[in-house]
Amino acid sequence: MRIFLVRHGQTAANESGLFYGSTDVPLTPLGVEQSTRVAGLLAQVSFSAALTSQLQRAQHTAQLIVPLAERDPRLNEMDFGRWEMRHFSSIAAEEPDAWQLWVDDWQNATPGDGEAFPRFAERVRAVADELSLRQEPGDMLIVAHQGVLSLLLTRWLGMPTASLWHFPFKQDAYTMVENRDGFMVLRAFNDRSPFRSDE
Template identity: 40%
Template structure:
């Protein structure tokens, strides 16, 4: 069985300040570009039968800087649409909604550009991505996904057969590499948050 590598995009100004960055296309900071280049060293010598990237610029640029060639755009890999919480920090949200937790309470509707998305919807999207990846892994080949923090955490939960909200259990920093795979036929976590 092959392995599924996950790459979170490099640092952006909003990820550095803790702002929820869903569909707003924020570029990498110079530090984020340096982080993305460091991922290339972690992937040195790896080849991928399938490489998929979020269409958002921060993920695409990370893929390029990490030396991942031929990555196909996959719309289902965009980050969680945070709706009215787009661009706002958790502390700012908690000033309005004390005790708020994204994984439990979700998001509020936003505008036409950011209408908001439930965690169940994010789970459905990552399930479609995993359906696309599994045949590649079953053929003994490797795949790589370049995407976003919360999205990849939900994807990991779903890979392990957990509900989408259990993505809360997997902290994922910027420009980190994680690996999903199998122990015999059982989906497992092989490596997490590696830099």
């Protein structure tokens, strides 16, 4: 099985550099354009399954690529609590102690009384482990968020959780991982070339 990972297109909050994990914001016109471009790159792929988060930015991106996608709440981005829709500079100025705690120990601190990172990582790892056990042939599409996709990838590649920062997913590209009897191989990362079905 080949698994194609796609990050949702641009949103206004994304463009402004705001924390917006659980906030359900739509794509910008550029975000629609980016997602449409990815759909063109994957036009030759016949997806037998597709998964997306429950958030509209991921669902809209998925709809531009495939007719239907199953929604899985475990693929939702991390909830930043009261930090949602705020810029890091205002958080650092208004909540300096909480901000510094998160900067120093982001894997254990809970941002803005939102979702604790260990809980977020646990639900994403559960999806990763389930997919690594699937052996049927075919191609799967997953449309989700930066944090989710990078955690999936680090889990599949057997890397430490902190390695997620090494995988900045672009919003106009696709990544492909091949499941070889549970051994996951990264075949393409942030690819912007048309995928040929015979690859």
